Amino acid sequence: MNQHSDTLRIQCIRKIIQGVIKMLPVHLRLAEIFHINMAGPLTLEEAKELQYCLRENAKYCWDCLMIDNQSRLASVTHDHEWQLELQRKLEVLRLTGRIPKI
Template structure:
C-alpha cells in the first residue's frame, strides 16, 4: 500500500508544481485515491469492531482485531 501513497504524492506534486495531469495520470490518481479510501474504511471498521470487542469484554475478538490492525500498520513503518 505504501507504493500507492508514494505514487499519490508524485501525481499531486506533478499537478501542483509542474503541469496538468494527463488522462492516464488522472486515472491513476483516481485508482490511488480509491485504494486509500478502501484502506481508511477498513481501518475505521476495525477500530469500531475493536470498540465493540472492548465493550463486550471479548478478549479473543479484541486480540484478533488488534492483530489485523497491526498487520495494516506494519506496512507503513
C-alpha cells in the first residue's frame, strides 16, 4: 500500500474506534484486500487472510439473518420480551461480530 492509502486506513480505523463509522474490522480488512487485489495478485498470506475475512463475513451475515428471523417470529407471536432481547443481541452482534450470551 502507498502512504496515501495508509493514511486513509488509519483515519478510517480511528473513526471506527470512536464509533463514528459502524463497521467491523474484518469488513475494513476485506475492503483493503480487495483494493490490494485490484493492483495485482495477492500473496499467499493475503489470500489466506481473504479466506478468513470471507468466512467471518459469511458467519456474520448468517447470524444477522438468524436473529432477524427469530425477531419476526417474536413479533408474530407478540413475545415483546423476546423481541427486545433479540434487538439487544443484534446490536451487540453489529458492534462486535459475535452473538452475546444474554
